Amino acid sequence: MENLYAALTSVKVLRCSVGQIFNSLANGIRADHGEEGRDTKFLSEIEELLNAVTHHLRDVEQAVNNLSQPPGPLTLGNTNFLSQECTQERQALYSQLVLSYKWTDKIHEYSNHAAALLSQNSLKRSYMNPGSAKRRRTQTSSHNVSPQAVDTVISAIDRQFNDMTMSISRPFATNAVLQVSLGRVLQAVIAFKGLMIEWVVVKGYGEAFDLWTDSRHKVFRKITENSHAAMLHFYSPTLPELAVRSFMTWFHSYITLFSEPCKKCGSHLHCALPPTWRDLRTLEPFHEECKL
Amino acid sequence: MGVTILHQFPMLENRTGPQTIEFLTKRIVALGAVQMGQFLVDCDSYISMPSLGPQRTVHVLHNSEQPASVFSILETNTKTIPLVADGLFDLLMLKMTPIYTKKVAKIESKGPRFELADFCIKLGSVTISQNFKGVLVEVEYRPCVVPSNCVGLMREFLQGFLGSCVQSLPACLQNKMDEVYQPMDTIQQYLDHFLNFRKMAGYSG
Numbered sequence: 133m134e135n136l137y138a139a140l141t142s143v144k145v146l147r148c149s150v151g152q153i154f155n156s157l158a159n160g161i162r163a164d165h166g167e168e169g170r171d172t173k174f175l176s177e178i179e180e181l182l183n184a185v186t187h188h189l190r191d192v193e194q195a196v197n198n199l200s201q202p203p204g205p206l207t208l209g210n211t212n213f214l215s216q217e218c219t220q221e222r223q224a225l226y227s228q229l230v231l232s233y234k235w236t237d238k239i240h241e242y243s244n245h246a247a248a249l250l251s252q253n254s255l256k257r258s259y260m261n262p263g264s265a266k267r268r269r270t271q272t273s274s275h276n277v278s279p280q281a282v283d284t285v286i287s288a289i290d291r292q293f294n295d296m297t298m299s300i301s302r303p304f305a306t307n308a309v310l311q312v313s314l315g316r317v318l319q320a321v322i323a324f325k326g327l328m329i330e331w332v333v334v335k336g337y338g339e340a341f342d343l344w345t346d347s348r349h350k351v352f353r354k355i356t357e358n359s360h361a362a363m364l365h366f367y368s369p370t371l372p373e374l375a376v377r378s379f380m381t382w383f384h385s386y387i388t389l390f391s392e393p394c395k396k397c398g399s400h401l402h403c404a405l406p407p408t409w410r411d412l413r414t415l416e417p418f419h420e421e422c423k424l
Numbered sequence: 425m426g427v428t429i430l431h432q433f434p435m436l437e438n439r440t441g442p443q444t445i446e447f448l449t450k451r452i453v454a455l456g457a458v459q460m461g462q463f464l465v466d467c468d469s470y471i472s473m474p475s476l477g478p479q480r481t482v483h484v485l486h487n488s489e490q491p492a493s494v495f496s497i498l499e500t501n502t503k504t505i506p507l508v509a510d511g512l513f514d515l516l517m518l519k520m521t522p523i524y525t526k527k528v529a530k531i532e533s534k535g536p537r538f539e540l541a542d543f544c545i546k547l548g549s550v551t552i553s554q555n556f557k558g559v560l561v562e563v564e565y566r567p568c569v570v571p572s573n574c575v576g577l578m579r580e581f582l583q584g585f586l587g588s589c590v591q592s593l594p595a596c597l598q599n600k601m602d603e604v605y606q607p608m609d610t611i612q613q614y615l616d617h618f619l620n621f622r623k624m625a626g627y628s629g
Contacts (some may be wrong), residue, residue, distance in 0.1 A: 316570045316604065336567045337604075349567040350541045390567075390574040400577040401584070404456070404541035 139195035146188040153181045277326040277372070282308050285327065285373050289380045296384055311341050315387050318352060320359070327372035329379060332359040354408040354420065355386065365412055385415040396422040426542075426566035427605045429578050430594060430613040432620075433559040433586060441549045441556040445535055448547050448561065451585045457540035464488045465548065465611075466532035467618050470517065470524035482524055484517060485611050495611040506608050529553040531618045533560050542567050543581065550621055557621045561586060562610075572601040 156177060165173045283300060286308070290298045295315045300308050307330075310322040316337050323331040323343060334356040335347040346353050366379045393400045394407040395416045407417035435444060453459075465487045472480040481499040494513040498505040517524070533548030546562040563582055568574040575593065596612045 317568075317573065337569050351567045390565075390577055391572075393576065400580045404543055404581075406577055 135195065135198045135200075139192070139199055142188065142191045142195045146185070146192050149181065149184045149188050153178065153185060156181065279306050279308065282324065282327060285376060286310060289377055293380070293384050295387060296380075309343065312383070313337075314384065317387055317389050318355070320383070327376060328367070329363045329376060332356060332363055334359055351389070351405055351408060354405065355389075358409055359383065362412060382410060382412060382415060385410045385417075388417065392417050394419045394422050425569070425605060425607055426544075426564050427568050427571050427574055427578065428562060428564040428610045428613070429582065429597075430610070430617060431561045431563070431582060431586065432617060433561050435558060441559065444559050445547050445549055448559070448585070449536060449538075452538050452540070452545055452547070455540060455585060457538040457543075457545060459536050460539045461537050462488075462534065463537040463546045463548070464532060464534040465614050466530060466534075467615065468517075468530055469528040470520070471527045472524055473522075476523060482517075483615055484514070485614065487607070487611060487614075489610075490607050493607070495608060497612070497615060506612070508608060528622070531557075531621060533614065533618075550618070552621065552625055555625075557625060560614075560617055564610075569604050570602060571597050571605060575601075 161170050161174050279302070286298060286300060290296070297313045299311050301311070302308055304323075307326070308324045310324065312320045312322060314320070318334055318336060319339065319341065320332060320334045321341055321343050322329055331343065333343055333346070334352045335341070336349050336352050339347055339352075347356070362382050363379055366375045366382070368375045389408075390400075390406055392407070394402065395411075395418055397419065400406055402419040402421055405419070407419045407422075409418045409420055409423045410416065411418065411423070433444065433448065435441075439447070465485065467483055467485045470482045470484070472482075478501055483497045483499070485495045485497070487493070487495065492510060494509050494511060496507045496509065496513065498507070529552050531550065531552045533550045535546065535548045538545040538547075542565060544564040544566060546564075548560045548562065550557045550560055561582075563578065565574055565578060565581070568577075571593075579593075594613050594616070596616060597609065600609070
């Protein structure tokens with residue numbers, strides 16, 4: 133590598149000195165050659181320059197001799213094909229390179245922000261969590277709950293609210309899937325893992341109960357999103373029962389989804405949507421845009 | 425099927441029907457609505473032969489929102505009987521011509537249909553045998569099925585783009601505020617408005 137750099141530098145020097153010769157030849161005899169014997173002065177200057185060129189040429193030859201043959205053909209990937217097209221304008225490389233550079237820069241910036249945010253909020257709820265031994269034990273306790281215990285907790289919550297009916301099914305082995313009907317306002321499917329709420333889908337009255345498709349109404353898709361936020365907010369590994377109970381209390385406040393106006397702006401509609409957010413502590417209704 | 429409110433938009437002196445529709449279209453598009461096709465609600469009325477006792481009227485309505493259904497409302501002196509049937513009901517009515525002689529001109533409301541988030545808005549111009557009579561605005565809020573839940577919300581939305589001419593709810597909704605809304609309730613609202621238009625135009629029935 134060193135040799136290669138040396139060779140490239142010597143080639144550069146040679147080109148410089150050749151350039152100089154042509155430069156002075158083109159200029160011809162200048163004023164600083166004086167009046168007397170200016171031809172000889174000029175000739176001697178050219179001769180000097182030519183000597184420098186021969187000297188530099190020798191340098192180049194020496195440097196080239198020092199270079200070793202590269203082992204095997206060079207693999208350049210797709211850049212090989214660049215030699216096929218020789219006009220630079222038609223390759224349009226520069227703008228694409230700038231664009232991709234900008235993208236990488238942006239991705240780098242965003243991922244930095246995301247990493248900072250995620251490290252602050254511990255939303256990891258899976259077994260993959262490499263926490264301390266103690267933490268892992270408490271987590272297991274919210275996952276491995278007997279089906280009877282889950283049933284008792286849910287039926288206790290069911291009794292607490294008159295206008296919310298719940299039914300439990302277990303299509304996936306021991307884990308419960310809860311179907312909730314909230315008055316005639318909305319329905320929800322909540323998937324549990326032990327006593328941990330794992331997934332929530334909110335749908336309209338009369339839509340099919342199923343875990344995989346979104347509601348066809350925009351309001352309920354928005355509430356599904358908000359329920360996910362609430363489920364993460366209420367999650368507590370040490371008191372799983374309390375987490376489910378608080379989530380259900382929060383969820384029950386949607387019974388007034390269409391009838392109660394936003395607490396902040398006082399109107400029902402904003403962007404053609406009713407107040408889809410309920411405050412996590414006070415349960416007051418807010419529009420998505422008004423809650424801040 | 426969500427709660428639907430049908431509202432008659434008052435005509436101004438210096439505006440024609442198409443101009444009013446265009447005016448409302450501009451407003452609704454400014455709110456962010458997107459046009460999704462056209463709609464049509466039509467109504468035929470048949471009156472029974474006088475020789476067969478007290479007079480009865482059958483109104484047969486079609487709604488492009490429920491294209492496979494035929495809605496009919498039978499009016500006697502004492503009560504009204506609603507019925508939802510499939511397309512064959514039209515053919516059945518043809519067989520009934522000895523009893524029910526068609527007498528009244530067809531009335532229909534048609535125009536563009538818009539969607540805005542979960543709202544569905546229809547701007548219909550009402551015509552009786554091709555003569556323009558007025559403008560009916562239908563607003564459906566699809567996620568909500570119980571009228572009492574979303575009265576305030578609907579009123580706010582209607583006033584938002586129709587102005588202060590929106591005051592009270594349709595009469596036929598007042599006594600079923602806590603029931604689940606049915607397509608027949610929309611038809612009932614259309615029929616009420618159609619009968620008003622006919623009365624103003626001087627048709628009997």
